[in-house]
Amino acid sequence: MSSATPLRQLVSDCYEFKAIKFGDFVLKTGIHSPIYLDIRPMVNRPKPLKLLSELMYEKIIASGIGYDLICGVPYSALSVASSICVQKEVNMITKRKENKDYGTKQLIEGQHKPGDRVVIVEDIISSGSSILETVLALRSAGLVVTDAVVFIDRQQNGVNNMLEYGITVHSLIDVKTALEYLVDDQKISEQQRSETIAWINANPLRINDEIVNEWRLLCLENRTTKLLSYEERSRLSTHPLTQQLLDLMVKKRSNLCVAVDLIRSQQILELAKEVGPAIVILKLHIDIVEDFDHQFIEQLTAIAEEMKFFIFEDRKFADIGQTVALQYGKGVHRISSWSHIVNAHLVSGPGVLEGLRSAVQQDGDSHQHRGCLLVASMSSKDNLMNASYPKSAYKWSQKYADFVIGFISQSRVSADQRFLHMTPGVHIDVSGDGLGQQYVTPEEAIGKRGADVVIVGRGITGAADPRGTAHLYRQKAYEAYVQRLSL
Numbered sequence: 001m002s003s004a005t006p007l008r009q010l011v012s013d014c015y016e017f018k019a020i021k022f023g024d025f026v027l028k029t030g031i032h033s034p035i036y037l038d039i040r041p042m043v044n045r046p047k048p049l050k051l052l053s054e055l056m057y058e059k060i061i062a063s064g065i066g067y068d069l070i071c072g073v074p075y076s077a078l079s080v081a082s083s084i085c086v087q088k089e090v091n092m093i094t095k096r097k098e099n100k101d102y103g104t105k106q107l108i109e110g111q112h113k114p115g116d117r118v119v120i121v122e123d124i125i126s127s128g129s130s131i132l133e134t135v136l137a138l139r140s141a142g143l144v145v146t147d148a149v150v151f152i153d154r155q156q157n158g159v160n161n162m163l164e165y166g167i168t169v170h171s172l173i174d175v176k177t178a179l180e181y182l183v184d185d186q187k188i189s190e191q192q193r194s195e196t197i198a199w200i201n202a203n204p205l206r207i208n209d210e211i212v213n214e215w216r217l218l219c220l221e222n223r224t225t226k227l228l229s230y231e232e233r234s235r236l237s238t239h240p241l242t243q244q245l246l247d248l249m250v251k252k253r254s255n256l257c258v259a260v261d262l263i264r265s266q267q268i269l270e271l272a273k274e275v276g277p278a279i280v281i282l283k284l285h286i287d288i289v290e291d292f293d294h295q296f297i298e299q300l301t302a303i304a305e306e307m308k309f310f311i312f313e314d315r316k317f318a319d320i321g322q323t324v325a326l327q328y329g330k331g332v333h334r335i336s337s338w339s340h341i342v343n344a345h346l347v348s349g350p351g352v353l354e355g356l357r358s359a360v361q362q363d364g365d366s367h368q369h370r371g372c373l374l375v376a377s378m379s380s381k382d383n384l385m386n387a388s389y390p391k392s393a394y395k396w397s398q399k400y401a402d403f404v405i406g407f408i409s410q411s412r413v414s415a416d417q418r419f420l421h422m423t424p425g426v427h428i429d430v431s432g433d434g435l436g437q438q439y440v441t442p443e444e445a446i447g448k449r450g451a452d453v454v455i456v457g458r459g460i461t462g463a464a465d466p467r468g469t470a471h472l473y474r475q476k477a478y479e480a481y482v483q484r485l486s487l
């Protein structure tokens with residue numbers, strides 16, 4: 001038998017006082033489970049409770065989590081959270097379980113103020129639903145929550161689920177290791193262990209729908225105090241293209257779109273290969289390409305698939321619905337057949353969106369594999385878009401949310417986090433081009449103006465080393481996003 005580390009000892013104690021049980025249990029969700037974890041019996045067992053709280057606190061410190069307050073998830077983790085707070089003299093807050101109205105601050109007991117950092121303490125993580133419910137209440141009061149410390153991870157996908165909501169879970173032990181300890185200590189048989197593991201592997205869990213809906217509502221009503229992570233935004237979005245784009249942004253750690261305003265197809269293809277690894281979108285003005293043919297499109301599409309980026313034709317449709325439908329789907333370019341993203345001005349009214357959407361539907365396919373950005377404000381000097389224009393753009397984006405994925409804008413049009421904001425007029429070195437273009441830096445666009453994606457043209461295409469320069473822009477823009485998250 002292995003020597004008893006404090007954690008082993010704790011697992012063994014938990015088995016003894018039936019905080020870990022084996023049998024046939026019907027869970028809240030109605031499914032049968034061969035294992036049941038519940039640390040409530042620990043409430044009147046001060047020794048293991050003290051040990052657990054010490055180990056949890058060590059975990060908080062070892063994980064380098066910055067915090068001002070500790071919050072236990074009601075009810076079962078309240079004892080351990082209190083124990084940590086009393087022993088370590090940390091301020092504690094609690095969330096009332098009965099009150100569902102996130103708008104009222106009485107939901108949280110204990111002194112706190114917006115901006116305070118809170119670490120969550122939980123006993124067991126299954127799907128992560130209880131943790132998320134607590135996180136929602138805390139975030140809606142302006143508290144900053146990024147980490148949770150848990151005793152046992154049931155390994156049913158809860159840790160992954162939480163990542164999508166911007167929460168990193170640090171567990172003391174996972175259930176499979178706990179099972180190994182119990183076999184070593186001859187408390188359960190090898191067969192019990194392997195059967196339990198088979199059941200765990202076959203039963204991954206999702207966050208409870210009701211809580212996902214509450215989270216969605218909370219975000220949509222803008223009661224969260226800051227822009228969410230791309231992961232969370234992907235979960236929030238209802239448009240598949242937005243989800244794919246946000247997921248790609250996280251995967252490539254890039255929020256960079258390159259504007260390739262070159263006039264020969266070979267130049268474009270070569271540049272695409274150079275900058276492909278650093279970008280998530282390649283933006284074109286297809287009407288400036290002198291030697292356009294569909295073979296070029298096939299080649300570009302192959303590069304986009306291989307290097308994983310989306311294609312955006314910056315066509316800025318602006319005519320009546322009937323005309324834009326033809327301009328989008330027909331003619332020499334047949335834009336709708338290859339461009340994942342297009343954009344439109346709303347000067348002619350929402351018929352432009354009706355027309356564009358109908359053109360994709362006519363292709364006999366769902367229009368949701370294509371997305372449209374509304375031009376809400378422009379980077380060019382003295383442009384005629386007044387202050388009410390972005391507001392109208394937002395109004396129509398909501399009505400056409402199955403097709404509109406966001407905005408081209410110089411600042412955020414709306415706090416509605418379903419929509420992406422992409423900002424052109426970005427350059428590291430210069431402030432303008434002598435023809436009315438006005439530039440800001442990636443830090444300004446992402447950090448101060450709330451852009452999700454920066455669009456960079458000549459800053460990259462005109463550089464001596466486009467590949468290296470694209471990486472530099474990617475790094476600056478992504479760092480600005482990471483920085484924004486930590487504010």
Ligand code: 5BU
Binds near residue numbers: 285378426456457
């Ligand atoms: P630049 O080389 O980084 O200046 O290129 C910017 C690109 O973005 C270029 O293709 C413009 O057509 C496009 N653009 C813009 O600069 N400003 C706007 O407000 C809009 C588009 Br909308």
